[in-house]
Amino acid sequence: MIGLDGACMDLIKAWADDGKLSTFEQLMKEGSYGYLESVTPPLTIPAWNCLASGKNPGKIGHYSFLQKAPGSYDFRVYLSLVKKERDIWDILSDYGRKVFVFNAPNILYAYKINGYMVAGFLCPSEKNLAYPKSLMEVLYSSGYVEGEKDAVRFLTASDSERSKMLKEQTEKQCKILFHLLSKDWDFGFVVFQELDGIQHRLWHRKDIVLRHYQHIDKKLKQILEKLEGEENETEIIIVSDHGFGPNNRMFLINEWLSREGFLKIRRGISFEVINMLIRTVKGSNALKIFRMITKIPCLTPLCQRLFLQSVKIPVIWDKTRAFSYGNWGMIYINLEEREPEGTVKKEEYERLRDEIIEKLGKISVRAYKKEEIYHGKYLDLAPDIVIEIDNYVNSVNGKVGYNKIFMPGFPQTGYHSKNNGTFIAWGSNIKRTFEANARIYDIAPTILYMFGLPIPRDVDGRILKEIFKDNAKIQKDEKRRIKEKINALKRKGKV
Ligand SMILES: [Zn+2]
Known part of the structure; x- marks a missing residue:
């Protein structure tokens, strides 16, 4: 995958239609493909x-990288609040399949698995980057670890620097991927961030974006060539976590909440001064200053703290009924007994949510109650209202002090989109030139099906049976399935 x-x-x-992406074209012609929602x-x-588990956020308790801690106004890294869900590779590993997982963004710390694991790009320290530890040698020798340290430099890089850094990162990742491909494996997963990185900043420069898709296309070709040399047949599934679209404007959610009287912000002198400074030192100057600061190593943790602080706003809690954090478009109700300084009575909760959703509708912002889009045991951790703007291109920000509700998306000219993500499946069991759309929850059950393994009952997706040829050799021997289940339980010490 x-x-x-x-x-x-x-x-x-x-x-691909224009002949500019020959490997994608080949994979789609010889395989099944469509949109991934x-x-x-x-x-x-x-x-x-969600992709790796086949489950919606309500079941796994993960709503965003930083999410509100229960009973507190703090927001923390999601894995410090909820235990990690079991992903397809955990299930495959339990059933004795050899796996490797490389740079899965939802893996913050590598852990023991039947195979190899390199944590994702959000991994906070080298100490937890790889399992087994011996893998670190390859990560060092390929320059991968060095590259991971460049995160802050990347944030402040110029457009051409950014483009170059993204390509270099893919090159390093491919070196490690080829190393892992030479091992013994049944299932492998790798993630490349190159396209996301370039599209956020340069969506308006389709010539540059194309060059990055062509770079990935070339890498896919190399991967195909490498796999063709293998004895066993390999099936390939290409997936994205979301699509992309133009970021025409950004919705300043807390400005709106404040204007409508739901949120009260402390607008003292220091707040105004800071905002004036931000407004004066904007654009490239701010970047230059930021870049200068980040060059001083001991200041990097300070920058990270400042970043966390910058998404926080000075809220007067006892005068606030609803608030949002960061750039995720999530609204929390300041509910009595649930929040430290809750102001909204339980019996007012529904009416308030309706009122907010209705008012958002008047400015063409779509909003959902949490239970409309999520379900599961962790629904309590979900924000009370989730918003979407501009046809599911998600660009929302919790910043205040701009005195307007919408502002230009620049410098991020592109942003995540819900409906035009990517799904391609290719291999001898997969139908050729077949269009099939999928949801993000369908990938995990489909992969377990390909391995003939039982699918957890509570997945939210379905097996994409339509992509398989009628005579597909799916490993679904019932006896073997039972035997494997027993072995898995034995390994866990349950039998
Ligand atoms: Zn993404």
Whole structure:
């Protein structure tokens, strides 16, 4: 399974039709392909978590990379609040299949598995980057670890620097991928972030974006060539966590909540001064200053803290009924007994949610109650209202001090889109030139089906049976299935 963060099916189809992406064209001609619908809102976290588990955020408790801690106004890294869900590779590993997982964004810390694991790009330290530890040698020698440290440099890089860095990162990732492909494996998963990285900043420069899709196309060709030399037949599934679209405007959700009287912000002198400074030192100057600061190593943790602080706003809690955090378009009700300084009575909760949703509707912002889009045991952790703007291109920000509700999306000219993600399946059991659309929850059950393994009852997706040829050799021997189940239980010490 090859993950292409942010790969947009509309672009792939158009450029493959024009003969500009020969490997994608070949894979689609010889395989099944279509749109992959992401989660609402279409964020990298929890999208990869949903893809890997086949379950909606309500079941796994992951709503965004940083999410509100229960009973507190703090927001923390999601894995510090909820235990990691079991992903397809965990199930495959339990059944004795050899797996490798490389750069899955939902893996923050590598852990023991029947095979190899390199944590995703959000992994906070080298110490937890790889399992087994011996893998670190390859990560060092390929320059991969060095590259991971470039995260801050990347944020402040110029457009051409950014483009170059993204390509280099893919090159390094491919080196490690080829190393892992030479091992003994039944299932492998790798994620490349190149397309997401370039599209956020340069969606308006389709010439540059095309060059990155062509770069990935070339890498896919190399992967295919490598696999062709193998004894066993391989099936390939290409997936993205969300698609992409134009980021015409950004919705300043807390400005709106404040204007409508739902949120009260402390607008003291220091707040105004900071905002004036931000407004004066904007654009490239701010970038230059930020870049300068980030060059001083000891200041990097400070920058990270400042980033966390910048998504927080000075809320006067006892005068606030609803608020939002960060850039995720999630609204929390300041509910009595649930929040430290809750102001909204339980009996007012529904009426308030209706009122907010109705008022958002008047400015053409779509909003959902949490239970309309999520279900499961972790529904309590979900924001009370989730919003979507501009045909599911998700661009929302919790910043305040701009005195307007919408502002231009620039410098991010592209943003995640829910409906035009990528799905391609290729291999001897897969139908040729067949169009099949999928939901992000369908990938996990479909892969378990290909391995003939039982599918957890509570997955939210379905097996994409339509993509398989009628005579497909799916490993579904019932006896073997039972035997394997027993072995798996034995391994866990339950029998
Ligand atoms: Zn993403």
